[in-house]
Amino acid sequence: MLDFLNHLGELVQGTLSSPWLWLIVFAVAALDALLPFMPSETTVITVAVLLGTDVPKLALLALLAAAGALAGDCLSHAVGRGAAPALTRWLRAGKQDRYEWARGQVERHAGLLIVAGRYLPGGRVASGLATGSMGVPWARFVALDAVGTGIWAVYSVVIGAIGGASFDGQPAKGLLLSFGIGLIMVGVIDVVRRLRSRHAARRVPRDDRGAVPGPARGRGADGAGGAGADLSEVDCPAPRRPPGEGPLVGPGRDRRSERRERDARTATRRLD
Template sequence: MFELLDTLTTVLRENLDQPWLWLLVFGIAALDAVIPLSPSETTVVTVAVLIGPDPARLLLLFAVAAGGALAGDCASHLIGRRAGPGLLRRMQRTERNRRRYEWVRTRTNKYTPLLVIAGRYLPGCRFATGMATGSMRYPFGRFLAFDALGACGWAAYSVLIGYIGGSQFTDDPLKGLLLAYGLALLLCGCVEVGRRIAARRRQANTEVRVGEPV
């Protein structure tokens, strides 16, 4: 596994100036909003590690990743606007996807800015948020503004994680990748723990209100 990863990093490092690599980053960042299994964050972090302490290239990576993420989110939003009930039913065939969609839909009107900006850090929520806001005809201009903030924040976070790994191990990108992935997993774990704590508190508050005498 490590030999394969080392070979991959060598190939990518030798092609950092090739246009196809930047098109690949843009495409994967965009596809993650339509195909939730697309490894957008992993791709951006990996390229950032290989770039290392090179401000010009890191800035270019940030712009390409943010642009791709924004394009993909807008695509999922427009698909939601035009999909109709048929596609939405197909999207909700599995129980997991149905729960995601309902969770996003019921909170769209009240928490749309938060969902659009922060939802991208939760697995599958980028697609669900775009489809839900689109199907509910949320104003596209407002969606675009909030999503631009979210895309820029996500791109900056991913590039920064990769930069930390690459700057610490400039002569050994494999170790830089492992450090960056470890940091990313740690941050994701903290976000998930915080989300569960908040959900339990909301549930406890709801039970208290329900149990109060009328």
């Protein structure tokens, strides 16, 4: 393993002065928004390890990674907007309650989904497609996503820089240390997410809890491996629709329910 990592480090080290390396970083960070097999975070961390303590180049790496990720997320958001009519028709074909629930979740938690969703398996794909299909305005999406991509890029570069500075001239050990830190951070984020999700689920009345699709299972920190992602309150159960009622219980009751109540009041007045 160490021999392979050393060979990989030597191979990439020879390309640090090439503009092609920076183009590759930008492209991988962008394409990861739609292609699950693109290792954006791994690429950024590896290059940061090899740069070591070269602060100007580390800053350039963070800038290019953030710009590439933002471009890819905007592409994913655009795809979601293009697929919105077909998705809306499918959801509303007997699934109006799910559609309304999904729209409500995106409206309430769009900021959290866009900024933090990329740290979950499938989260980056889910945030772009979901916010696009649910009509989150471009200005709001770009502003929030710029914050999210900036945090992600700096986080990845710092992890790589720690490994490179700790083992100067030993890229294999630096890579192992950086990847180990990354895995620990992913584990901490996942534990926090699960705790928040359970807390949110306990706040929902038991009678209102219904079955919803389970959380996506995908690859690790690079995050585009599943069909969707769950995120604390975003993945709390949708309200269950009682038989014969409309899409939602409460303000969203359909006209049939209101008509039944109106008929009942009329009948009561006649008896009086």
